Amino acid sequence: MPTQLRGHFYLILIRAKCYTQGMIREDIKEIIAKALADLQKTGALTSGDLPEIKIEHPEDLRLGDYATNIALILTKKEGKKASEIAEVIASKIKAQNAKSIEKLEAVKGFINFFISKNYLLRELETITEEKERYGAEKETKKRIVVEYSSPNIAKSFGIGHLRSTVIGQAIYNLYQFLGWKCFGINHLGDWGTPHGKILYQIKEKKLKGKNEKEKEEILKNLTIEELERLYVDFHKDLAANPKLQDRAREWFKKLEQGDREAKEIWEYTKTISLREFERLYDLLDVRIDSVWGESFYENMLKDVVEETKKKGIAKESQGALIIEYSENPDTGKLPPAMLVKSDGATTYFTRDLAAVRYRIREFKPDILVYETGVEQTLHFRQVFEAARMLGWVSGEKFVHVGHGLYRFEHGKFSTRSGETIHLEEVLREAILRARKIIDASETGRGLSEEEKEDVARAVGIGGVKYNDLSHNPSSDIIFDWDKILNLKGNSAPYIQYTYARCASVLKKAGEKNNGEIKYKDFSLEELLILRLIVRFPEVAREAAETFSPNLLCNFVFDLAQAYNLFYASHRIGDAENNEAKKFRLLLTQGVAHVIKNCLGLLSIKTPERL
């Protein structure tokens, strides 16, 4: 581009972007880049290659909406004080007269940007036009496979599986929001020796000496509680009789080899479990595209094992077939992984490997995400590395999002000792507590019995999910009823309350908001909301890119808090003048949309009244 046109081009670019989406961050980067390039040309900057421009949000909003530390980084190269360099760059940026920037300051080596009120207002209008689509992106060609939830059959759905379920769902939602084609997979734990244990138990404890008809009756009426009890009992018996382990292995072997009886009993346990899980997913408002448990990959295993042999990756060792890894700068030296046990049965490693191949072929994804407990980190490293060694990988990115566990203070839960907290129990209790609060506070809101039930569900379950999602995935969560069902502070009910408050204000104010807003004398509280709310698209992107739904929680809580602060000190429906009223109603609308948007990405409901 000819130099004389460049300035003009930037202006157009800036203006064009102002009216579209809230990616002012990129605009500011460009503005800085241009200023630096100009300064280089005139010799004011002597550094040859410039460092990457990074911009951030100052912690204190009084210092601006964005800041760059470029001058601080350049101090050494330039041999000048940071404050001097910052001044020079800042004045060059000022000369560009970018409309989206209202104020620019060079303070202590930082260059601070204040977004113009006009830009903020226009962005607010965009929010109310695009509503729930604000921040979303158009369909792209990108594809992502997300494996999540993945409970084990024949066990009740414990609170431990809540993490994978809600984090995975949020990641799925986020990428969908960003225009990706998403494929969700529920990788049920329905294969392997544990199921041999269950089969053995059912056969020994339930079906012994029964005729065909009785057997069918017993199997049909099995419950998840019974299955779980059988599993716990097995481990009690195992302590006294270690040989039982062999019996479990035998039964799994039978299942793997297609033994009819084993298969039949197994089918029953699976059906019973799925029925249970479906109820939980309904309650949680989670929908997973495909339920493909480990057994799904069963018929691909032989082929995969053959391939590892053919490619010279598999190795025999003590009667088993393993993969050994060599030293690798990225992963270090991984310990060997087991493909086939000495008794000929496969392991979950083999099945995960088959799953990788299947998913790459089937979906041609750009990213494969696995949301499981952190304790599987090594396992997935081994799987991903094996897939690379097999030459299956061509640019696909593998991401293991390992989550921490729900723990008591004294340690983790274990199904074997029967110390499980059932998710359903937690959800029911949460709904009950929410209901009590609704009944206590419901005066003149006129909610019907049915509405109250719906709201109690939305609030109770939303609370449980939010409590989970607001933690960084990798950190453990100490199980504590009071924290899980918290209705105050950084919690779903607080945010839902704020949403309902917005909805109520809008409803009472009645009329739709039309015409240009002239109001510009924003108060601090109003400006705070504006400055926060426009960050939403940026936050959604970052949450997706870093697989951290908790960033959405941080953001939406800040926004709700800002709104409540504003609400406490401003009249909306009967504001001091019509311009103020119009603006504040628009602001309220914007906040409502973005809250709904955020919670929607977390699969948390936003009732209009509560």
Add this chain to the structure above:
RNA sequence: GCGCCCAUAGCUUAGCGGAUAAAGCGUGAGAUUGCGGAUCUCAAGACCGGAGGUUCGAGUCCUCCUGGGCGCACCA
């Protein structure tokens, strides 16, 4: 024994190599003849586990130590 992760206020957590370490819960004090008090305001509360190092600058990066979690082939 080897490897990975973690340690921030009484508790639960934010914190992107940069500005006075930020919230919520809990605690104490206050706010409504007002659109939802499931709200808001104020206060107390942190030598960021310890010791070195790198850097103009470290809660953030490196090394060691302490404490905790997890994993290391026939469990998933």
